[in-house]
Amino acid sequence: MHDEALTRWQRGWSASRGWTDYQQVDDVTVVRVDEPERRVQYVASEENATAAAHLALTDCHPPGTSWLAIATDDPDRLAAGLKPLEPVRTEWLMTISLADQASYPVPPPYILEVSATPSVIDVQICGYGEVAASGRMAVLHTGAVADLITTEPAHRRRGLARAVMTALAHAARSHPTTTAHLSASPTGRALYESLGWTTVTPLLVARTAGTPT
Ligand SMILES: CC(C)(COP(=O)(O)OP(=O)(O)OC[C@H]1O[C@@H](n2cnc3c(N)ncnc32)[C@H](O)[C@@H]1OP(=O)(O)O)[C@@H](O)C(=O)NCCC(=O)NCCS
Incomplete structure (x- = not known):
């Protein structure tokens, strides 16, 4: 759901920030950021939230530096299901x-x-x-x-x-x-x-x- 909008947003967001190195892994977009507080950004729709969480929890980056943006109709329910990942905030993808x-x-x-x-x-x-x-x-x-x-x-x-x-x-x-x-x-x-x-x-x-x- 919302895959095309999510991809368009990720491409432009990455271009805006100069994060030019990104790839698809298990239907999750993995953006290499390499900033001290954000080493990597995972972008996925809710169907692939478990795969994104697995990638974040098993990568080699320091605690607190692997970020996720997951499109979901119910952020609170998804946040509860993604523990021990920490919810930071809810945003809204708009067009x-x-x-x-x-x-x-x-x-x-x-x-x-x-x-x-x-x-x-x-x-x-x-x-x-x-x-x-x-x-x-x-x-x-x-x-x-x-x-x-x-x-x-x-x-x-x-x-x-x-x-x-x-x-x-x-x-x-x-x-x-x-x-x-x-x-x-x-x-x-x-x-x-x-x-x-x-x-x-x-x-x-x-x-x-x-x-x-
Ligand atoms: C969000 C932000 C950019 C708005 O800047 P701004 O110059 O005050 O916005 P504007 O004066 O152009 O507001 C235009 C309209 O947006 C809406 N709006 C703006 N700020 C609002 C607020 N705090 N609460 C409710 N509506 C708001 C209103 O409809 C407003 O029209 P009105 O003042 O006639 O009611 C500013 O509050 C900000 O920098 N916030 C922190 C960073 C941030 O959240 N940026 C957005 C990232 S997506």
Whole structure:
């Protein structure tokens, strides 16, 4: 279930973060991350959750550094079934056709800055002498993926995140890609719903037990 959306999101998320080394093992996508607190990321649908858990519990990475994102209709039930893996949070895999996303301007006095490589667009909104909000969108043949959408606390609820999403969508529309995905935090979900995004499935985020050293 949701395999295509999950794959499209993983491809774009990996491109956004520069995690270019990934492979399929037992229908689980294994992404080599090699960061101190996240050595590896396993991505799977619920049918393959047991295989993903087995991979995480038997790999050679330090405690707490093997992460999982599992698409599931019931994150709490799945988390209980995956012990001793530790549930971290629930996110939501969301999607939209970029042309359907609502558009909002950058509110004055803030200024928009856009930069892009062939596959990654970066947006910053600056004001009052600092970067107030930012976001990224990877644009691949498998679709676009929004990532790292953030507004600094002092600048929230002024419409900056929706202006970031608007700028990313406009820049991405120069590519053939029309469909976008992202994984939303609870607060992010309210933002994206206000822009027309819909939820594909909840995602359970979990990791191996223990604290990275
Ligand atoms: C989520 C986040 C990016 C929103 O940034 P923002 O600049 O405050 O968002 P906007 O002002 O553009 O909000 C647009 C709409 O999104 C929704 N929204 C935004 N923040 C919300 C919140 N805390 N609670 C409920 N709805 C919210 C509202 O519909 C809002 O419109 P309104 O203010 O007219 O009601 C910001 O809170 C943040 O950086 N949070 C921490 C990181 C994070 O969770 N990022 C999302 C990762 S997926």
